[in-house]
Amino acid sequence: MNMKPISSVISTLPKAQHSKTSIVPTDTGATTELSGTQKDKAVARLLEVGQPTVVDESLVSLVESITQYKVSVNEITRYPEKGGFVSTLRGYVIKADTIDQVDQCITAVAKASVPMPYDMLRERLAILATLVIKPSGEAEEDIDLRMKSLAKRLEEFPADITSYAITQVERTQKFWPSFAEFYTHISWRLKKREYLMRDLLKLRVDMTANLQ
Numbered sequence: 687m688n689m690k691p692i693s694s695v696i697s698t699l700p701k702a703q704h705s706k707t708s709i710v711p712t713d714t715g716a717t718t719e720l721s722g723t724q725k726d727k728a729v730a731r732l733l734e735v736g737q738p739t740v741v742d743e744s745l746v747s748l749v750e751s752i753t754q755y756k757v758s759v760n761e762i763t764r765y766p767e768k769g770g771f772v773s774t775l776r777g778y779v780i781k782a783d784t785i786d787q788v789d790q791c792i793t794a795v796a797k798a799s800v801p802m803p804y805d806m807l808r809e810r811l812a813i814l815a816t817l818v819i820k821p822s823g824e825a826e827e828d829i830d831l832r833m834k835s836l837a838k839r840l841e842e843f844p845a846d847i848t849s850y851a852i853t854q855v856e857r858t859q860k861f862w863p864s865f866a867e868f869y870t871h872i873s874w875r876l877k878k879r880e881y882l883m884r885d886l887l888k889l890r891v892d893m894t895a896n897l898q
Contacts, residue, residue: 755781
């Protein structure tokens, strides 16, 4: 899969589309409901970009474009005795003038978090099965059950992150992998989008409270 050049990522990322049906206000924030067509387009664009780090950077840029404010990163940096440094992301400081702007940003993050469909995951795992050594003594139905279980678990994560994880497992594992071996490549990559969504929802709650 070819990766898109960085200069074209902003145009290929899902554009925020706010409507009464896509954003449903609640007491604690906004629940984003995407249509089937929106999800399909989001998955296609995420996989077209192909690189989670680029998606994350472009998503922050998109939020800044919508709100017209710089997004500040809230992180803690430690300096171990052995040298170097370790930065831990804590979240983002986001500003906006209107709730509509925040809702557009929430929709954009939701589109960047759409998972790969189950059938697509099964296809990727079926290809993986031809590239690794299967457990000895297991029948085809056992392998099929493993793929079903993995696909269900991987269906919880953004499409580009999952696709990247599968590719890394294909390149590094000789034997049929456990879910943990996929999650090693997934867990830390989720933080930026999770924190971005969390802090947008918090901003929405705060702005709504100030209107009351």
